[in-house]
Amino acid sequence: MLLEREEPLRALALRYAEAAAGNGSLVLIAGEAGAGKTSLVRAFVESLDRSALVLSGACDPLSTPRPLSPLQDFAADPESGLGDLRPGDTEPYELFAEVLDRLRNTIRPIVMVIEDVHWADEGTLDLIRFLGRRVADTNAVVTCTYRHDEVDRTHPFRTVLGQVGSLSTTHTVEVSPLSQRAVEQLTGDTGIDAYDLHERTGGNAFFVTESIAAGGRMPRTVQDAVLARLASLDPEVRAAVEAVSVAPRDLAIDRLARLTDSEARTVDAAASSGVLVADGPRLRFRHDIARSAVEAALPPARRLALHRRMIAILEDDGEHDIARLAHHAVGTANPALILRYAIPAGRDAIARGARREAIAFFSAALRHSDLIEPPLAADLLSTLGEQQSLVGDFVGARESLTSAVETYQRIGDLEGQAAAMVLLQGPVWVLDGTEAGRAVTARAHSLLQDRDPSEALGKVLTRISHNHMIARQREPGRQAAIRAADVATVVNSEEVAWRADALRGTIELVMGDSAVGAEMLETSVKEAERMSSRKLQAWSLGMLGSGAGEARMYPTAIHALNRAIAIGQASDDDYEVAYNRAWLGRIAFEQGRWDEAAEFAEATIRGFGVVAEHLLTAQCVLGRLRIRRGDPGGLPLLQRLADSGDDYLLQYVWNAYCGVAEHAWLDGKPEVAVPLLSGAFERAMSSDSPWARGEIGFWMWRLGEIERPPKGAAEPFALQIAGEWIEAAQLWHELGCPYEEAMALADGDETAMRRSLVLLDRLAASPAAHRVRGQLRELGARGIPRGPMKATRANPEGLTPRQLEVLESMALGLSNGEIADKLFLSKRTVENHVSAVLMKLGVDTRSKAVAVAVQRSIIEM
Amino acid sequence: MPRYVIERTFPEGLEIPTTTEGMKRCLAAVDDNATEKVTWIHSYVTVDHRKTFCIYDGPTPEAIRRAASLNELPVDSITEVNVLDPYFYVGSPATLLDEHTGRR
Numbered sequence: 001m002l003l004e005r006e007e008p009l010r011a012l013a014l015r016y017a018e019a020a021a022g023n024g025s026l027v028l029i030a031g032e033a034g035a036g037k038t039s040l041v042r043a044f045v046e047s048l049d050r051s052a053l054v055l056s057g058a059c060d061p062l063s064t065p066r067p068l069s070p071l072q073d074f075a076a077d078p079e080s081g082l083g084d085l086r087p088g089d090t091e092p093y094e095l096f097a098e099v100l101d102r103l104r105n106t107i108r109p110i111v112m113v114i115e116d117v118h119w120a121d122e123g124t125l126d127l128i129r130f131l132g133r134r135v136a137d138t139n140a141v142v143t144c145t146y147r148h149d150e151v152d153r154t155h156p157f158r159t160v161l162g163q164v165g166s167l168s169t170t171h172t173v174e175v176s177p178l179s180q181r182a183v184e185q186l187t188g189d190t191g192i193d194a195y196d197l198h199e200r201t202g203g204n205a206f207f208v209t210e211s212i213a214a215g216g217r218m219p220r221t222v223q224d225a226v227l228a229r230l231a232s233l234d235p236e237v238r239a240a241v242e243a244v245s246v247a248p249r250d251l252a253i254d255r256l257a258r259l260t261d262s263e264a265r266t267v268d269a270a271a272s273s274g275v276l277v278a279d280g281p282r283l284r285f286r287h288d289i290a291r292s293a294v295e296a297a298l299p300p301a302r303r304l305a306l307h308r309r310m311i312a313i314l315e316d317d318g319e320h321d322i323a324r325l326a327h328h329a330v331g332t333a334n335p336a337l338i339l340r341y342a343i344p345a346g347r348d349a350i351a352r353g354a355r356r357e358a359i360a361f362f363s364a365a366l367r368h369s370d371l372i373e374p375p376l377a378a379d380l381l382s383t384l385g386e387q388q389s390l391v392g393d394f395v396g397a398r399e400s401l402t403s404a405v406e407t408y409q410r411i412g413d414l415e416g417q418a419a420a421m422v423l424l425q426g427p428v429w430v431l432d433g434t435e436a437g438r439a440v441t442a443r444a445h446s447l448l449q450d451r452d453p454s455e456a457l458g459k460v461l462t463r464i465s466h467n468h469m470i471a472r473q474r475e476p477g478r479q480a481a482i483r484a485a486d487v488a489t490v491v492n493s494e495e496v497a498w499r500a501d502a503l504r505g506t507i508e509l510v511m512g513d514s515a516v517g518a519e520m521l522e523t524s525v526k527e528a529e530r531m532s533s534r535k536l537q538a539w540s541l542g543m544l545g546s547g548a549g550e551a552r553m554y555p556t557a558i559h560a561l562n563r564a565i566a567i568g569q570a571s572d573d574d575y576e577v578a579y580n581r582a583w584l585g586r587i588a589f590e591q592g593r594w595d596e597a598a599e600f601a602e603a604t605i606r607g608f609g610v611v612a613e614h615l616l617t618a619q620c621v622l623g624r625l626r627i628r629r630g631d632p633g634g635l636p637l638l639q640r641l642a643d644s645g646d647d648y649l650l651q652y653v654w655n656a657y658c659g660v661a662e663h664a665w666l667d668g669k670p671e672v673a674v675p676l677l678s679g680a681f682e683r684a685m686s687s688d689s690p691w692a693r694g695e696i697g698f699w700m701w702r703l704g705e706i707e708r709p710p711k712g713a714a715e716p717f718a719l720q721i722a723g724e725w726i727e728a729a730q731l732w733h734e735l736g737c738p739y740e741e742a743m744a745l746a747d748g749d750e751t752a753m754r755r756s757l758v759l760l761d762r763l764a765a766s767p768a769a770h771r772v773r774g775q776l777r778e779l780g781a782r783g784i785p786r787g788p789m790k791a792t793r794a795n796p797e798g799l800t801p802r803q804l805e806v807l808e809s810m811a812l813g814l815s816n817g818e819i820a821d822k823l824f825l826s827k828r829t830v831e832n833h834v835s836a837v838l839m840k841l842g843v844d845t846r847s848k849a850v851a852v853a854v855q856r857s858i859i860e861m
Numbered sequence: 862m863p864r865y866v867i868e869r870t871f872p873e874g875l876e877i878p879t880t881t882e883g884m885k886r887c888l889a890a891v892d893d894n895a896t897e898k899v900t901w902i903h904s905y906v907t908v909d910h911r912k913t914f915c916i917y918d919g920p921t922p923e924a925i926r927r928a929a930s931l932n933e934l935p936v937d938s939i940t941e942v943n944v945l946d947p948y949f950y951v952g953s954p955a956t957l958l959d960e961h962t963g964r965r
Binding site for chain 2: 602
């Protein structure tokens with residue numbers, strides 16, 4: 001499979017088409033070693049029709065290159081018709097003229113391939129120069145591949161590039177590294193971390209595909225390729241390159257000289273070996289994966305010696321970079337050195353947001369836990385467990401945190417124990433279920449409830465508030481947050497105070513006034529920025545993103561989610577990144593960007609199989625998408641989710657219930673979904689979530705189970721249930737939900753239904769479109785508009801009770817703002833009601849509406 | 862891998878010339894399908910060329926749709942199917958048992 005090569009392939013195909021028409025060209029294919037130049041050429045050649053004559057030749061990295069080796073390769077191919085050329089015996093110029101002559105005098109279009117020109121001998125370079133200048137009136141595409149990173153200023157091919165590069169018949173095709181998205185596509189469901197792999201390989205196609213083939217371990221082929229490259233170097237130069245491999249990231253040039261006792265000449269040779277790149281005064285491997293390969297191949301004693309020597313050099317220099325010191329300390333396997341450097345390095349890594357690095361350092365230190373005082377060991381275990389949770393290693397986290405809890409208990413530190421238990425809730429929740437998770441926090445609470453306030457108590461209370469928020473229980477959640485804030489004031493804890501505020505914002509966002517909640521959370525984000533805590537920033541942005549998503553405030557949500565993802569990726573926060581991506585998928589689905597929604601959902605399902613919340617969100621999207629498109633496989637997926645329903649996770653699965661109901665309704669068998677949906681409805685009504693009440697209530701209404709909007713239902717759903725389809729459609733339009741808008745319009749008159757159909761066809765929502773077409777046909781057959789909905793039958797103009805109330809207020813001369821206050825509606829909704837009333841009464845001003853209404857006895861004055 | 866029937870409508874009629882160009886178009890479709898792990902088995906084309914019924918193997922309906930969009934082909938509906946042929950039941954455990962007990 002060739003990814004992200006559509007552009008270069010198209011460019012090559014175009015050159016070929018031109019060549020077939022007698023306009024030849026020289027194409028230079030540039031890319032680093034392993035970028036996929038050869039694969040590109042192969043794919044191009046395979047795409048050619050049979051009329052093409054393909055001449056393949058290559059240059060080799062031989063110490064004494066075969067002269068004109070590509071021509072020798074051509075001559076050796078009986079198909080080529082160049083078998084009579086004798087590269088050794090003819091004068092070069094005559095030989096080149098002969099080749100050109102053949103290119104000019106064939107009817108077949110020719111693709112000449114010269115691979116690895118960076119290794120070309122002088123003769124081959126002359127040939128390329130010669131052909132490059134004269135290729136215009138041939139039927140040939142002369143294709144040369146080369147490693148642009150190995151052709152430096154002094155390389156002989158540079159001169160050729162200078163001479164032919166600017167000709168109009170010369171084209172350059174760059175084979176760039178694979179993007180992260182392509183790497184994700186290639187890792188597929190292998191469980192390999194695509195982000196990490198992309199980082200380590202820099203998107204190099206060879207390294208990426210080989211690493212995947214090796215299941216994420218260091219691939220033998222990569223090791224072979226890298227070591228083969230090293231093998232061609234002088235022994236001292238090779239030793240210098242090998243020494244660089246023990247350093248993390250990079251190594252200062254002067255230190256390399258001291259480390260290996262090498263002369264400047266040797267260091268320079270190492271720097272220009274092609275394996276390393278010079279970054280100012282420092283050297284590093286071009287690809288980190290190559291560094292790992294070289295390091296892994298070092299003999300153990302040599303590696304140990306290099307690390308020991310390096311530590312000595314660093315200590316001599318008074319090095320401040322603690323991560324560098326710790327890296328070499330771990331390399332020496334000396335416990336005293338490890339404990340001296342790895343612990344502060346782990347803390348430093350956390351401060352930098354480098355979680356995996358922190359985990360590695362703490363784990364290294366804790367391998368010598370018998371040498372660590374128990375209070376410190378407990379702290380380290382607790383910090384390690386927290387970091388493991390954040391990168392999604394829940395099994396490791398549960399183990400570390402359980403040890404932390406036991407250690408605190410042994411030394412009688414109740415506060416420490418409770419704080420560790422709060423952290424333990426996370427992995428237990430994921431691995432053993434939400435109930436087991438909450439039980440851990442409840443035990444932590446019982447440890448501290450009769451003791452003086454402490455920061456640990458504050459943490460327990462914020463966790464309890466968070467749990468209520470997840471279950472969409474507004475008051476208990478708020479109460480716990482307020483208590484946490486009180487504790488924070490007493491014990492002066494900035495973080496607990498921050499968390500209490502952020503939770504109150506989140507609770508307001510998903511269960512109260514969403515605009516106010518969003519503002520509160522924005523403040524929390526800014527605070528986290530001020531406190532320069534990436535963890536808290538990512539957390540609050542995730543809450544803002546998913547909460548605003550639930551409240552269908554999409555611009556706010558998308559902005560926050562993308563910011564959260566950027567921060568999360570920079571700090572190895574896989575858990576948050578996956579959750580936020582799943583949410584971007586749900587939003588794309590609701591906004592009618594269905595292809596994107598499918599991609600987000602699939603990426604989540606592939607990449608993060610373990611965490612219930614992510615998976616539920618993504619699978620709901622996929623299931624509902626299939627149902628709305630009429631594709632197979634949607635219903636079984638949603639039914640499985642609905643059956644596995646943990647009561648606590650209603651917010652993640654209500655979409656599954658609604659999808660099942662939607663399928664039944666579209667299928668014309670609403671009754672089959674009633675038992676399932678009724679149960680969900682009851683749960684929604686015992687929660688404080690307006691959007692769960694709204695959407696589940698909406699489907700209860702569609703299935704004929706309820707007649708009026710349920711209490712506390714989100715506005716657009718409530719409007720639609722009340723028969724106010726004009727206002728509902730308008731509101732859905734403003735929110736940016738085309739499918740919902742179409743569903744509201746489908747409840748309207750013929751014009752509205754036609755509009756609905758346009759939207760549904762645009763989405764390719766065939767089942768719903770089919771249904772609306774049926775409604776329209778029915779209308780046409782009878783030739784009369786369909787009667788108004790049950791709830792609106794009361795008055796002849798088809799006004800809903802709410803519209804009547806608005807009309808009455810209009811008659812009293814109230815402004816929209818005054819009506820909004822009186823009826824507890826937003827001003828925008830009142831505006832929508834007013835325009836619906838004007839439309840239904842067929843007038844264009846408020847005063848005319850009142851006059852008509854009085855005249856027709858709709859209202860009394 | 863699940864098998865699907867994909868119905869497509871071509872209002873102007875589907876025209877693939879029996880030339881190199883036509884062959885290229887079909888093979889390009891095969892390449893694009895491969896990026897989505899989708900295999901085009903074959904298609905039934907109505908006599909007026911306005912509708913096709915295409916048999917595909919693919920991992921998911923989403924992959925089928927992506928492959929269609931890469932190939933700029935319309936999709937009316939995707940239906941998951943199983944293969945049934947006249948001899949499907951011949952030699953199956955249930956029919957063997959019936960023959961053994963003399964039932965018809």
